[in-house]
Amino acid sequence: MNILIFGATSAIAGAVAQRYASAGNRFALVARNEAGLAALCRRLTEAGADSAEPVLADLAVLGDSSKPATHDELIEQAISHLPGIDLVLVCHGALPDQEACETDFKAALEALDSNGLSTIALLTALAPRMMAQGHGTIAVITSVAGDRGRRSNYVYGCAKAMVSAYLQGLRGKLHSAGVHLIDIRPGLVDSPMTAHLKKGPLFAAPDRVAAGIVHAVARKRHTAYAPAWWRPILWAVKLIPDSIFKRLKF
Numbered sequence: 001m002n003i004l005i006f007g008a009t010s011a012i013a014g015a016v017a018q019r020y021a022s023a024g025n026r027f028a029l030v031a032r033n034e035a036g037l038a039a040l041c042r043r044l045t046e047a048g049a050d051s052a053e054p055v056l057a058d059l060a061v062l063g064d065s066s067k068p069a070t071h072d073e074l075i076e077q078a079i080s081h082l083p084g085i086d087l088v089l090v091c092h093g094a095l096p097d098q099e100a101c102e103t104d105f106k107a108a109l110e111a112l113d114s115n116g117l118s119t120i121a122l123l124t125a126l127a128p129r130m131m132a133q134g135h136g137t138i139a140v141i142t143s144v145a146g147d148r149g150r151r152s153n154y155v156y157g158c159a160k161a162m163v164s165a166y167l168q169g170l171r172g173k174l175h176s177a178g179v180h181l182i183d184i185r186p187g188l189v190d191s192p193m194t195a196h197l198k199k200g201p202l203f204a205a206p207d208r209v210a211a212g213i214v215h216a217v218a219r220k221r222h223t224a225y226a227p228a229w230w231r232p233i234l235w236a237v238k239l240i241p242d243s244i245f246k247r248l249k250f
């Protein structure tokens with residue numbers, strides 16, 4: 001299997017990669033943390049992967065320049081390490097400071113970039129290549145936060161919701177070309193992203209989420225909650241009328 005991962009140094013991506021690290025599997029791994037990326041490549045080859053090639057890149061599209069970056073060259077560079085693409089995992093993201101985003105639009109824009117626009121830029125460059133190839137799976141990590149905007153993190157949530165809506169439409173185009181697309185929606189995960197948050201029973205380990213992702217890929221799911229018990233929770237959350245929801249402080 002040929003596997004391309006964006007945001008490869010994330011705790012969730014690393015756990016997914018580890019589960020696929022066996023003979024016959026090759027990786028192209030894109031991340032911006034050089035040391036972390038080198039360590040991951042070593043870990044995967046030691047675990048039995050045929051190869052693991054690092055590609056260093058910051059995936060943000062809105063830099064200082066007013067012209068957004070596209071990811072065509074990056075995709076070309078990454079896929080040059082693989083004889084084809086069987087699985088793509090898009091896993092980068094960042095939890096913004098919600099309060100800062102409410103008063104500073106630059107902070108909000110940065111959050112929309114790292115959690116939304118950069119993913120859409122990747123998919124824009126990837127989709128035609130996957131369609132031309134005519135097979136493979138793309139799994140994109142969004143979040144349960146995109147299911148309903150909550151007052152404590154609606155900027156992050158709206159970026160993830162933007163990606164989920166994008167995926168719903170893109171799925172149809174890819175399907176007609178033989179490519180499968182999965183929207184993976186984790187709940188709370190005990191990873192560096194949430195290191196500053198107090199942990200409770202709803203938190204899952206990255207490897208538990210990784211197991212859900214591997215399962216969703218094998219079963220060709222469309223939208224997978226990880227762990228799966230987030231699906232009924234979000235179903236209930238979405239049923240709460242706005243007149244009550246607006247009074248909830250979470």
Ligand SMILES: NC(=O)c1ccc[n+]([C@@H]2O[C@H](COP(=O)([O-])OP(=O)(O)OC[C@H]3O[C@@H](n4cnc5c(N)ncnc54)[C@H](OP(=O)(O)O)[C@@H]3O)[C@@H](O)[C@H]2O)c1
Binds near residue numbers: 007060118142189192
């Ligand atoms: N943790 C949760 O509770 C939770 C819940 C739902 C969804 N998710 C989603 O799951 C995915 C993985 O998160 P995680 O929990 O595994 O957290 P994590 O370990 O903190 O991973 C986030 C990764 O995204 C990378 N990243 C952020 N912005 C980037 C950029 N502009 N260019 C390149 N890489 C960038 C980070 O790179 P650096 O290490 O270089 O900063 C890091 O490797 C994210 O999409 C996140 O939104 C997480």
